[in-house]
Amino acid sequence: MNFEKAQLRMAELCQQLNDHNYRYYVLNQPVISDYDFDMLLEELINLEKQFPEWISPDSPSQRVGGQITKQFKTVRHQYPMLSLSNSYSEAEILEFHKRTIKTLEHAVEYVCELKYDGLAIGLRYEKGILKQAVTRGDGQQGDDVTTNVKTIKSIPLKLHGNFPDEFEIRGEIFFPLESFRQINQQRIEEGLPAFANPRNAAAGTLKMQDSAEVAKRKLDCWLYYLLGENLPFKSHYESLQAAKSWGFKISSHMALCQNEHEIYEYIHDWRLGRYELPFDIDGIVIKVNDFAQQELLGSTAKSPRWAIAYKYKAEEVSTRLISVDYQVGRTGAVTPVANLEPVLLAGTTVKRASLHNADIIQSLDLHLNDIVVIEKGGEIIPKITSVKYQFRETGSRAVEFVEVCPECQTLLIRTPGEAAWYCPNSYHCPPQIKGRLEHFISRKAMNIEGLGEGRIELLFDHGLVKSLADLYELRFDSLLGLEKSYESEDGKLRKVSFREKTSQNIIDSIEASKTIPYPRVLFAIGIRYVGETIAKKLAEAFPSLELLMKSTFDQLVAVDEIGEKIAESVVTFFADAENFTTVERLKEFGLQFSHSVNRSLASEKLTGKSFVVSGVFTQFSRDEAKNLIESHGGKVIGSISAKTSYVLAGEQMGPSKREKANQLGIPLLTEAEFISLIEN
Ligand code: IVH
Numbered sequence: 001m002n003f004e005k006a007q008l009r010m011a012e013l014c015q016q017l018n019d020h021n022y023r024y025y026v027l028n029q030p031v032i033s034d035y036d037f038d039m040l041l042e043e044l045i046n047l048e049k050q051f052p053e054w055i056s057p058d059s060p061s062q063r064v065g066g067q068i069t070k071q072f073k074t075v076r077h078q079y080p081m082l083s084l085s086n087s088y089s090e091a092e093i094l095e096f097h098k099r100t101i102k103t104l105e106h107a108v109e110y111v112c113e114l115k116y117d118g119l120a121i122g123l124r125y126e127k128g129i130l131k132q133a134v135t136r137g138d139g140q141q142g143d144d145v146t147t148n149v150k151t152i153k154s155i156p157l158k159l160h161g162n163f164p165d166e167f168e169i170r171g172e173i174f175f176p177l178e179s180f181r182q183i184n185q186q187r188i189e190e191g192l193p194a195f196a197n198p199r200n201a202a203a204g205t206l207k208m209q210d211s212a213e214v215a216k217r218k219l220d221c222w223l224y225y226l227l228g229e230n231l232p233f234k235s236h237y238e239s240l241q242a243a244k245s246w247g248f249k250i251s252s253h254m255a256l257c258q259n260e261h262e263i264y265e266y267i268h269d270w271r272l273g274r275y276e277l278p279f280d281i282d283g284i285v286i287k288v289n290d291f292a293q294q295e296l297l298g299s300t301a302k303s304p305r306w307a308i309a310y311k312y313k314a315e316e317v318s319t320r321l322i323s324v325d326y327q328v329g330r331t332g333a334v335t336p337v338a339n340l341e342p343v344l345l346a347g348t349t350v351k352r353a354s355l356h357n358a359d360i361i362q363s364l365d366l367h368l369n370d371i372v373v374i375e376k377g378g379e380i381i382p383k384i385t386s387v388k389y390q391f392r393e394t395g396s397r398a399v400e401f402v403e404v405c406p407e408c409q410t411l412l413i414r415t416p417g418e419a420a421w422y423c424p425n426s427y428h429c430p431p432q433i434k435g436r437l438e439h440f441i442s443r444k445a446m447n448i449e450g451l452g453e454g455r456i457e458l459l460f461d462h463g464l465v466k467s468l469a470d471l472y473e474l475r476f477d478s479l480l481g482l483e484k485s486y487e488s489e490d491g492k493l494r495k496v497s498f499r500e501k502t503s504q505n506i507i508d509s510i511e512a513s514k515t516i517p518y519p520r521v522l523f524a525i526g527i528r529y530v531g532e533t534i535a536k537k538l539a540e541a542f543p544s545l546e547l548l549m550k551s552t553f554d555q556l557v558a559v560d561e562i563g564e565k566i567a568e569s570v571v572t573f574f575a576d577a578e579n580f581t582t583v584e585r586l587k588e589f590g591l592q593f594s595h596s597v598n599r600s601l602a603s604e605k606l607t608g609k610s611f612v613v614s615g616v617f618t619q620f621s622r623d624e625a626k627n628l629i630e631s632h633g634g635k636v637i638g639s640i641s642a643k644t645s646y647v648l649a650g651e652q653m654g655p656s657k658r659e660k661a662n663q664l665g666i667p668l669l670t671e672a673e674f675i676s677l678i679e680n
Contacts, residue, residue: 001639006051010059013044017060018158025154025220026249039654046638057129058158065151065211072143072207078168079227081120081136082299084285084309090264093286096308097260103305104293110257111237112266114274115283115309116222118174118202121149123223126166128159128246135206145206149173151215156247163246167228171221171248175202176279179218188331189531190566198280220279223248235289256289267310272347274312275376283311315376317350318388319343320369324355324399326406330435331528333420334412336361336401338372338384346376354383357419358401365389367396407431426528427578433467434460436526440468444532445524446513450506454496458484467578468525469585471510479503514590515618518545521591525583527573529566537561538570544594545583549574595624605678606634610643614657615650617671622650625674632678640666648674 001009020037024030041060048055055061087093100108120136133149135142149155152173175183175198183201184194195201205217226239233239237256244250253270257263263286274281288294288306297305320341327335336355343350353374355361364387366372371388404411405423407430412421423429427436437456441448448471451459459465464478483497498506516524522545523535530538541559542548548570556567573579587593611629613622613636620628625648626636640647640660647653647661649668661668669677 001047003051006047007054010044010047010051010054011056013040013047014056014059017041017044018058018156021060021063021153022156022247026156026247035652039652043654043656049638060157062157063151063153063215065147065213065215067147067211068209069145069147069211070209072145074137074141075132075134075144076141077122077134077137077139078124081122081139081142081170082303083139084307085303086283086309086311088311088313090260090267093263093267093308093310094260096286097263100288100297100306103297106293107258108293109235109289110263111287111289112255112257112263113224113285113287114222114251114253114270114277114281115285115311116172116174116224117199117280117282118172119199119206120170121145121173121221122168122170123149123155124166124168125159125163128163130155130157143207147211148206148208148214149221151211152219152221154249155221159246161246163242164228164231167226167231169223169243169248170225170227171223173202173206173219173221174198174279175205176218176220178278183217186531190529190534221249222251224251224285233291235291236287236294237289239291257286271312271315275346283309285309315346316373316385317343317345318371318373319350321366321372321384321399323368324361324366326402328405328407328423328429328431330432330439332423332426332429332432334402334405334423335420336399337381340372340374343374345374345382350374350382352381354381356383358421359419360384361399361401366399367392368399369393369396405429427576430460437465437468437471439526440471440524442524445520446516447509448506448513449509450502454484454486454494455498457486458482458496458498467582467585469582469589472586472589474507474510476503476507479506514592516592517620517624518592518595521586521593522548525586528569530570534561534566539595545587546593549580549583595620603678604633606632608633609645610635610637611646611648612637612640612644612657612661612666613648613650615653617650619671619675625650628678640664646674 017037017040020030020032020040024037044059045061048059048061087096097108122134122136122142123130124132124134130146130150132144133146133155134144137143150157177198180195180198180201187194195204202219205214205219208214223243224240225236226233226243231239233242237254240250240254255262255266257266267284270281270284286308288297294304294306299305322339322341325337325339327337329335336357338353338355340351340353353372355366364384366384366387369392371391372384373386373388374382375385376382401421402412405425408423408425408428410423410425410429413424414421423432426432434456437460440446441451441456456465459474459479459482461484462482464474465471479498480500480503481498483495485493485495519536519539522539523530523532537559538548541562542551551570553564553567553571556562556570557564574583583593606629611634613625613629616622617625629636629648634645637644640657642664644661644664644666647657647666647668648671649658649661650671658668
C-alpha cells in the first residue's frame, strides 16, 4: 500500500473502530461481531507497525495497553476535587433543602443521581482528544493515570459533535460486578488473594504499572460532572446531556426533582433497586441543577453547598439462628452457613446467612438459638454482623467449627495465616470432584455444552461420572430420561432432565472436546493454582503432558512465572495415583496432551520464507502458528506485500487480505497444507 492510501485507511479504520467501541461499550448496541472487530483492529495494528509515525492519539490500538509506568506523576488539579457531605435520613435532606431555598430565596430544581462506589477520576480533553486522567489524591493533587485510563473502553479517546475546546469531566471508575466475580475466581485459581470488594479491585487495578494488565481487567466509568471556563450551559442536567452527545457514558438513571418529596421517592426507589444494578452504588447524590444557583451557594473548603450525598445504611434485621451447616466448595474450603428462622430483608425472605469462616464464629461468640442481626450487602447471601447477647438462653450451646469434612470425613487442615479450613482430600471428596467436573466442562476449558445447571450433579448422583475420564464413556442411552429436582443457589426448586436433543448435544459436544488444544486441556484438568495463563506457560515449557508429569519441582520453578506454590501443586497432582490414572485414561480417549504438531521437530524447512498469518485454525491458535513458523526458520510479517512467500489462511480470513494476496499472486496455504509442508 502506498503512503497516502495507508494514511487514509488508517484514519478510516480508527474512526470505524472507535465508533464500534462506542456502540458496544456506551450504547450497548453493537452492530458487528467481535470477530469482525478483531479483524479490523488487526488490520490497523499491522498498518501502524509499518507506519508508526501516523499512529493517531485516538487510535483504538492505544487501548490495548503495554506501556509500563514505574511511578505515577503527581499533578495539581485545575479545580480542587471536593467531596460531598453525607446524610442518612429524610430529616437531613429536608434540612439541606430548607437551607438551600433560604440562601437562594427562590424555588430550586434538583438532579438526583446514583452515587457510584468506585474511584473518582478527572479527565481533561483538549480539542476533543483525551489529554490527561488524574485520580482524586488529596483533592488538591492526584496521580496521572492516563495510560491506564486509556484502556477503559467506554472512555472516549476522541469526541464527536459540538464540544468545547477545553474542559474537564469527572466521574467514577468502577468494576462491574460480573467482571469482579470473574477476576476473583481467576485469582483464587491462580493462588492469589481475592479482592475484598469491587471498589478495592478498581483501586488496585488503576494503580498497576503494566497498562496491558489493566486493559484485561474490564474497568468501566460513569461520568457525572462537567467543568470548564465559559461553558455554554445553564444547568448541570443540560451539560451532562451535551456530554452524552459527545460520546461519554452518562447514566440514564438521573431524575429532575422539584421538591423534597420527589427526592424521597428517588431515594426510596433505589433502596432496593440498587440490588438489581450490575455495579455497586452506596447511595444517591442530590445536586442543585442551575449553575447560577450553584455559584450563589458556593462551597466550603471540603464540599460544595449545592450538593449532598444520601448514603444507604446497610439493610439489617434480627432473627434466630437455628443451626449451622458446613459447605465444601470446589477448592475444598469449608464455609459455615447459618440456617435462620425465615425473615424478610431488603424485599426477599432470608433463610440462610454466610458466616465466612471459623474466626468470625469465634469473634461473635455465636451460640445456637441466638438472636442475630443479619445485613444485606452486595452479595446474594446476607451475612451475620452481630449477636443480641441480652436475649441469649441460659445453657445454650456454643457453635463449634467442624473438625472433619462433612462430606468425606477427612480431618480438616488450615494453612497458617489463612482464614479458611480446607478438606485436603482434594481428589476424592464429592463436592470437590463435582466442582472439578464443572470446571472441566466450562466454556474456557473443554467447552462441553448441555451439562450446566445441576446436570453434573445428576450424573454424579447416579454414579455415571466419578472422574473426568468417565465423561468420555457416557452413552446416549445412559443419559436419556434421567431427571432430578434440586435447590438452586437462589433457594428456588428447579428440575433438570435429559431429553433426546440435550442428550445428543452432550454426546456430540463431548466428542468435539477431543480436539481442544493441549494448553486448554491442561487448564481443564483442574490442577490447583493452574489458571488459564499458567496453563499456557506450562504448555510452552513442557510441550507434552508426559514431559510435564516427569518434571521436578526445580524444573518447574525454573520456568518464568511459575512460583513454588504452583510447582508444588503440579508435583502433588501427578503424584496422586488416581489423578495419574484419570489422565492416562483421558489420553486413551484421544484428548490433546501435546501440541498438535510436534514442535520439537523444528527444522530449517521455512528458512528464507516469509508468512502472513490470517484467520482462525483448528489445530493451533494464531500465536502457536506464528511460533511454529519461526521454529522452522520462517519469518512472520504483519501485512502482505510482493515479497511475502505465503499466506497461512485459516477460516474466516479477512476478505481484504484474500483480495490482496490474489492481486499480488501470493499463494494461500490451508492449515493442512501448512502442516504437511513442515512435516514432510
Ligand atoms: S459529584 C463536588 N456525583 O462521591 C462534588 N460524585 O464524596 C462532585 N461520587 O468524590 C462529586 N457518584 O467520587 C458526584 N453521581 C455522582 C457521584 C459522585 C459517586 C463520588 C465521587 C466523589 C464522592 C463524594
